[in-house]
Amino acid sequence: MEKVYRLDGLDCANCAAKIERSVQQIQGVEEAKVDFMSTKLTIKASAEDIDRVSNEAKGIVHKLEPEVNVNSVQAEKKEETPYKKLIQIGIAVIALLLLALFTPPMPWKLVAYLIVYLWVGYDVLKTAITNIFHGELFDENFLMAIATVGAIAIGEYPEAVAVMLFYQIGEFFQDYAVTKSRKSIGSLLAIRPDSANLIQNGEVKKVAPDTIAIGDHILIKPGEKVPLDGIVIEGRSMLDTSALTGESVPRSINKGEEILSGFINQSGQLTVEVTTTFGESTVSKILDLVENASSKKAPAENFITNFAHYYTPIVVGLAALLAIIPPLVTGEPFYDWVYRALTFLVISCPCALVISVPLSFFGGIGGASKAGILIKGSNYIETLAKVDTLVFDKTGTLTKGVFRVQKVETTMDEKDFLRYVASAEQSSSHPIAQSIVNYVDQPLLPVTELEELAGFGISVVIDGQRFLVGNEKLLVKNHVTFEPVNEIGTLVYVAADNVYLGYLVIADELKDHVAAAITEVKHLGVKRTVMLTGDNQAIANAVGQKVGIDQVYSELLPEDKVNYLEAELNREQKTAFVGDGMNDAPVLARADLGIAMGGLGSDAAIEAADVVIMDDQPAKIPTAIQIARKTMKIVKQNIVFAIGIKIIVLVLGALGFATMYAAVFADVGVTILAVLNAMRCLKIK
Incomplete structure (x- = not known):
C-alpha cells in the first residue's frame, strides 16, 4: 500500500535526503522516497503497517525539520513569501556597513558583531544545534556554524558575520530559483479543471469532475477547460490543445469526434458524452506523470547524493587535521592553520551539487512538457540522450492509421465512377469501404441485390447495372477482361455488367514531416533506424524507402517484434522503440527506452512507455533527444564546475592563499551559478 504526503517548507535538498534515509529505516517500510523538487514523501508498506509507518514518518520529519509541515497532497498549499528573509538580510547589510564605518572599541566591538551575527545566523545555528542532538552532523548548517563560530573565536568578527550574511543571500537566491522552477512545472499542471457542467433532466449543474460517471453528458462553454475525455454529440468549436500537445495552432472539433480533458474550448458550445472517469482521464494521467517524474532518479543524480553523503564527513575530518597537525609538526602558530581549516570547512559545503543536478533534470522534464513531450523520470532523460538506434512501428506511428483514397483511374467520368463505387460500398463497415464512402462528397444512389463475397468483394445492382467492386480475384472469377495493376496499397477494382x-x-x-524527422535524428547522431511492422512487405518497404528508414522488417506478429528486439539488435547500443498500439506494449517495455504516441495511442502503450509524445507526431522525437542532450550537458557542466572550483579553492585554502571570502564564493557563489545554469533546462531551445 502507498501513501503520499506533501512536505511544505522543504527548501533544502540535503534535508530531503536525510528525511528519506531516516524514513527508510522505519520497521515495515518497503520503500520510501522524498522528491525534493515536488516536495513529496512517498511511503510504501503493507496494509496493516501503513498507518503506523506514516505516523512514525511524520514524527521523523518534525524531529529533523521542525519548520516543515506534513500535509496531504490534496490540502491547499499556502504561498511562501520571501519578505522575512529579505528583512533579515537587509538589516544585517545595513548593520555591517555601519560597523565598518564606525568601529566601536573592545569589548563593544565584540558585542556589536555578535548581535549582528546572531540576527543573521540565528536560524542556521538553531538548525545545526538541533541536528547535533538528533545525531545528524555534517550538513551545511553544521559546516557554516562551526566555521563562523571558529572565526569569532580567533577574532575575525567581520569575516564571521560576512560569511553568514553571504550564506543567507545565497540561500535566498537558491530558494528563489527552486521556487521558480517549481512554479514553472506548476503552470504546466494548471490544466486541471475545477468543475464540470453536468446535464441532468434538461438542467445544467456545476459539479466536481470526479463525481461524473461514464455515459453522463456535460456542457463545455467557450473559454472553459475540458474536464473529462469524451465524444462530442452536439456542437462544433475550435480547441486550444497547447497544454497537452505543445501545439500553438488551434484544432477544430465536430460532432462525433473525440475530445480530451485538458483542452480549452475557444469558440462554440459543446455537448460531450463522457467516456472515462476523472481518475482515468487524459488530464489526470498527465498530471500524475509530470508530478511524479522527478522521483525516478538518473544514475548521475544518485551518484551526487551518495557523493555528498560521504564527501562532507571526509572534508570535515581533513579540516580538523589541517588545524592540528601542521602547527604541531612545524611549530607555527595555531591561528593561521585554524583560519585555513575554517576556510576549508566553508568551501566544503556540497550545496551546489546536491541542488543543481536534480534541478537540472527537473527543468529538463518541465521543458519537455512544454513541448508536449512527457518524460516519466530523470533516468529516462539520461537514456534518451544516449539513444543511437531508433526502432519504429508503422501504422499509427509513422502513418496516421487511417485509410484514404490515394489514386483513382477510370475509363468513365471520375465523379460518376466514384459515386457508383461509394454507393456500392455504403452498407459495408469495412475500413476500406468506409474510406471510399467518406471520400465521395455527393448523394449516394440506392442499391439492390447486395451480395457480399467473402475474400473477394461485393456485387450490387445500381440503376439496373450489375457492379462488381473488390479485389483482382473477384474480376478473374467473373471472367472480366482487365490488366492487373502494380501499385503500393490496397487495390479496389470495379466492373459494370462484366x-x-x-x-x-x-x-x-x-x-x-516524418521524413524530415528521420533525417533530423540521423543528423543528431542516431546511427540506425529500423521499422518493425505487421503490414505486408511491399507496403512496408515503400513506406520505409519514402521516409528514409535504414532497415525494414514486415509481416511480424507482436511476439516477433519482441524476439527481434532481443535477438538481432546490438544490446550494447541504446535502443528506443516508438509505437502506439496495444500490440506494441511488450516491445515498448522491453526496449531500453519506450516512446509512445499519446494522442491516439492505446492506454497499454502509454502505460508501458517511458516517454509519451502527446500530439502523435514523430517530428517531436528529435526535439525530445535535443532536450535530453541539453539537460545532460548542463548536468555535466554543473558537476565539473562545482567539483572543479571546490577542489581548486580547497587546495588554495589549505595552502593559505584563499580567504573566507573566496570560500564563500566557492560555496554560495558556485551554488547560485550552478542553479541559474540548471534553470536553462526549462527553456526548450
Missing part, C-alpha cells in the same frame, strides 16, 4: 471500369488505390497516409 465491363472493366477502373480501379482505386487505398492506402494509409504518412504523418506530417
